[in-house]
Amino acid sequence: FGKAGLMSATVFEGIIKAIIQQQISLRNAELITANLVENYGERIEFCGEYAYEFPTPETLTGLSLKELRNCGLSWKKAEYIKGFSSEVINGFDPENLKDKNPEEIIETLTTFKGIGRWTAELVMIASIGMNVIPADDLGVRKAISHFYFKDKLQPAEKVREFCRE
Template identity: 45%
Template sequence: MEFTKNPNSPYDFELSMSFLAKENSEPAPYQWKDQKFRQAFRLGENVFPAKVESIGTVKEPELEVTTTDSAPKTLLKEKLTQFLKLDLDLADLYEFMERDPKLRRIKERFYGFKAPAMGSNLFQVIITAIVQQQISLQVAYHMTSLLVKKFGESVDFQNEKYWAFPSPNSLAEARIEELRSCKLSERKSEYIKDFSRAVREDRLQPEDLRGMETEEIVDMLTEYRGIGTWTAELVSVAASRNKGGKGPAADLGVRDAVSKYYFDGERQDPETVREILSRWNEYAKDVIVYLLYATRRELEV
């Protein structure tokens, strides 16, 4: 089955997907190969593959989605729209970025860029954030891929394997030594198992966080072992209803990105970065993503 989706313009599919994963990367669970996005999604009780490619332009974007005939088209389209932020309207953000010479240059270079979410659901976002604690994104990506291949569910489609992120039940039942085999520390293995068990036992439903204020999300998540302010603020970027909020000012990548473009590369402390983010008000989270991508691509402004 094939169907199309027209994202809000502008939208640069290749630019956005290259932020998510490198070409021919390991499944985490998404993959970016031959200019096509691939992932399996759990919809209800079953897992369905989705292959997405661009058949439009940046100014007139159109995506073609290929999946199985049995896939629930409406649910899959909704999942892809949320995960890839296809309905995000960049007009107000771009108008704001025009007022700052540095942000204007970044906007011009990455016109149409919409960073996908950290995961297709908030459980995945939280587990991914735990994995990323105090390590490089490259190492975290590899660990996440190992988790996906060991505990995730896969489906064969058109002679390729599509992966879905592990379910709370699969990670709750995992033995610590099995989690450790994915290069995780013993502590992180315990955190992931404990949090997954809490979700399985219905003590917390991560999707309930969606739409809450940043402060509410931080307060709720930091009650769980292994989830500190840094992790909770990172999750709040994907979950909170307020566009502004505190943002992950303690994140080393965010600190370095802000420092690179506004303090001549001299690394600033979290409170200084938080003060800068507050100036950007409701656009802070989106501006952070653009700064991170500009830093990754070594853009000079």
């Protein structure tokens, strides 16, 4: 675990990180993720240095909501993470998302509680390496509106259309 790259090691890890990042600053999301990984990820030694693996679905499912809350998560995010981890244990393989197109990924991921379009798009960018625009993100809409629409805030669908051109 670290800041070596933007891509998550696994799609599962990317989905959990995307849930954590919902509606909070990136800095807070990084702190919560670090707490989660350092408290519940397996500690490994490499060349005299220590690092932590991202917690497994089994580990996350086995944690209480209070343990997850102690990492800085809200009750709802703790529930979403436990619920999604349980789905993975029960047979859903997030790595199979790599074989789908963006709309199929959104359709699949939004069936899980706590995962909406924004989260699915973040997963596509940071875990699968797809070139999509998270147009529901207000910051993205404001930036595109500023540079291309004379500061007139554009709706998400208009931003998506603009970015496809």
